[in-house]
Amino acid sequence: MKLTECNLNGIYVVESIDLSDKDSLSKISAMGILPGTEIIFLQKKPTLLFQVYNSRFAIDNYLGEKINVRPL
Amino acid sequence: MTGFKQYKVLLIGNPNVGKSALFYRLSGKYVSVSNYPGTTVDITRGKCKIGGHHEVEFIDTPGFYNLITITEEEAVTKKILLTELPDVVLHVIDAKNIERMLPLTLQLIEAGFPVILVLNMFDELKHRGLDIQTAHLEHDLGIPIVATVATKGIGIENLISRIISVCEKRYNYQRIEVKHPPQLENLIENIGELITLDYPISKRSLAILLIQGDRDIYELIRGERNYDLIKKILENLDSGSLKLEIAKSYHQNGINFISENIIRKDISESSAIKGFLDKITIHPLGGLFGVILILYFGFYKFVGGFGAGVLVDLIEGNLFEDIINPHINQFFNSIMGGTIFFDLFAGDYGVITLGIRYALAIVLPVVFSFFLMFSILEDSGYLVRLSMVLDNMLKKIGLSGRSVIPLILGLGCGTMATVVTRTLETVRERYLVTFLLALTIPCAAQLGVILGLLGENFLYMIIWFFSILSVFIFSGLILNRYLKGRPATFFMEIPPLRIPIMGNVLMKTFSRLKWYALEVIPIFIYISVFIWVGKITKIFDLLVQLLAYPARWAGLPDKMGEIFLYGFFRRDFGAAGLFDLQDSLTPIQKVVSVVILTLFVPCVAQFSVMIKERGVKDAVLIFMFVIPFAFLFGILLNLILSLGGIL
Incomplete structure (x- = not known):
């Protein structure tokens, strides 16, 4: 499933990242998101909000759709 | 010769890790900010003497x-x-996010830089019930590691002594070797062997960057005799998936080091009030409510009431009006009274009575109160929340939440x-924001007068x-529709809310x-001189007469032509001129003229920066659009207000 479809406060593991857009890929890996990374999904609005390690990131749906996750 | 040994220390790191606070702690007060050659990215340099x-x-x-x-900006840092061949590279990280930031440390180690790892914001790590065994981690990585809390000055002494020992080459680096998966290692080795010349970073590091398709490094190795061969090997690689694999490898290496050196204790929860504020400021509705509060209290009450009201008065x-100006006028009258030179220094538009008076008395207090508020919003972590809350709305006009920062700074x-x-x-x-700044966003000096x-x-x-809001939205919608290119994407770290430290x-x-x-102050003075020249040569009279026509069509007195003209030299000049005229205006005239002046062309300084940033063609295009538009909108508003009988 995509990051945009996650449930609030659910814990997920990143399965894969869409490689088609290199700019997006760079941004996503700059946040430390890689296959295997754990993500706690926090908010859907006003933007997607999630926690990765000890940081929270806000990203838009465009980037969110490039991250594929599965529930832990 | 001063007898001092000179060293160069570079601070690098992610945004939001307290890098600037650390910089000010290390370098003291005497800093200079300058553009990096060929760009407008700011680089701050500061020198300080340590010991004798x-x-x-x-x-x-x-x-x-x-x-x-x-x-x-990142490209500049890399350059x-x-x-610069630094003696020390300080990699500043947010200690509680070491997992996320250590991959860059590993890249720097691999490149062979003299790195010191600074675990900043160590207090926030401890508040989360975590601890890092720094001595142990230092042993594992083979580089100096220092824990600091830059905002409070903790750990700075220790850091300075480590910097000096690295500068003097007394620290014995035993850099860890970062191991990548076997297939990747083969590829790195093959390309590394083809590189024959010497570079500021290791061949291994060059090879890894090349594999990921790094254009800067392609340029750097252009003189290699194996250049064509390297290029051929690289062309057949899938740089996208390799990029991911390399990122994964650094990450895994990082995790291995950290898992052995991090201690987790029972987690103490942060205070209930802080938690509540943290939640409410990023709630879709709560966040919007926050925007209204900031606009009302921050701008209307603080910048408007305190800055433009109390301080300006x-x-x-x-x-100025009671003490300085009468003396200045009297003084210049006594030495050059009656000549045209009197008007250069004194009188209505003199360098001192107008230029310096506006700069110090009207503009400076307003700009000061604005920057004070902006810095508080920035340091509390509120500005990024604003970006997040407004991202969705800004998307509709082709912008991302990130553009909130220049737009607010434009105020x-x-x-x-x-x-x-x-x-x-x-x-x-960038183009969209430049346009909206030129057309709609009033600067603090204007805002003060408004x-x-x-x-x-x-x-x-x-x-x-x-x-102004409707012009902002409509022009944004139209531009977004017809401007080529993809809308911006948004990602931003949301740090915890912090209580800003007043000193910082x-x-x-x-x-x-x-x-x-x-x-600004030099421009104020040039402009006063320029206005003086324009007045004695009668060029201004002609322009003022021309601008009086559209003013008249919008139901305004002829004098407004003069104000619009001065408004170009500095927007606030125009606004301040309006201020002097206010008693003779009707309510409708007041509102219409202020709206036109807000929309009217940006000041000279802004226009010259527009040319520099966006090129002459686009800057002139924006300019030519803004003038007629401002008047057309004013004429329309006058009609609506007059017919509607609202005022």
Whole structure:
């Protein structure tokens, strides 16, 4: 499933990242998101909000759709 | 010769890790901010003497995530890393996010830089019930590691002594070797062996960057005799998936080091009030409510009421009008009275009575209160929340939440804000923001006069506010529709809310104020001279007469032509001129003229920065659109208000 479809406060593991857009890929890996990374999904609005390690990131749906996750 | 040994220390790291606070702690007060050659990215340098023998130059670089760079600012940092040959590279990280940031440390180690890892914000790590065994980690990585809390000055002494020992080559680096998966190692080795010349970074590191398709490194190795062969090997690689694999490898290496050195204790929860504020400021509705509160209390009450009201009255009224100006006029009258030179220094538009008076009495207090508020918002972590809350709405006009920062900064100084559009990722977004800054966003000096002029009546304010807002939205919608390119994407770290530390806020406020003063006060003086020349040569009279026509069509007195003309030289000049005229205006005239003046062309300084940033063609295009549009809108507003009988 995509990051945009996650449930609030659910814990997920990143399965894969869409490689088609290199700019997006760079941004996503700059946040430390890689296959295997754990993500706690926090908010859907006003933007997607999630926690990765000890940081929270806000990203838009465009980037969110490039991250594929599965529930832990 | 001074007898001091000179050293160079570079600070690099992600945004939001307290890098600037650390920089100010290390370098003291004497810093200089300058553009990196060929760009408008700011580089801050500061020199300081340590003991009797060492002089260290500290260089603060823009936010940096990875040696593979995305934004122009990152590219500048990389260039500095490769060209400045620093004696020490301080990699500053947010200690609680070591997992996320250690991959860059590993890249720097691999490249062979003299790295010191600074675990900043160590207190926030401890608040989360975590601890890092720094001595142990230092042993594992083979580089010096120092824990600091820059905002409170903790750990700085220790850091300085480590810096000196690295500078003097007394530290024995035993850099860990970063191991990548076997297939990748083979590839790295093959390419590394083809590189024969010497570079500021290791061949291994060059090979890894090349594999990921790094263009800067392609340029760097252009002189290699194996260049064509290297290029051929690289062309057959899938750099996208390799990029991911390499990122994964650094990450895994990092995790292995950290898992052995991090201690987790019972987690103490943060206070209930902080938690509540943290939640409410990023709630979709709560966040919007916050925007309204900030606009009302931050701008209307603090910048408008305190800055443009109390402070301006004090300096302008009590100091200049009552004490300084009469003396100046009397003095110049006695030595050059009656000649045209009297008007150069004194009188209505003199360098002292107008130029310096406006700069010090009207503009400076407003800009000061604005920058103070902006720095508080920035240091509390609220500004990024604002970006997040407004991202969705800004998307509709082709912008991302990131553009909130230049747009809000534009409420301080449009010139500075136009420079800051550099932090936006796409050219398209920079263009959109530059346009909106030129057309709609009033600067602090204008805002001060607008609030002074309309502030007594809330209805006037509302009409002005919604007029400008509707122009902002409509022009954004139209541009977004017809401008080529992809809309901007958004990602931003949301740090915890922090209580700003007053010393740091003041430091930032004053450094921004200094920039403004150096940039602005000379222009005020040139402009006063220019106006004087324009007046005695009668060129101005002609332009004033021309501008009086559209003013008349919008139901305004002819005198407004003069105000619009001065408004170009500095927007606030125009606004301040309006201020002097206010008693003779009807309510409708007041509102219409303030709306036109807000929309009217940006000041000379902003226009020259627009040319520099966006090129002559686009800058002139924006300019030519804004003038007729401002008047057309004013004429329309006058019609609506007159027919509607609202005022």
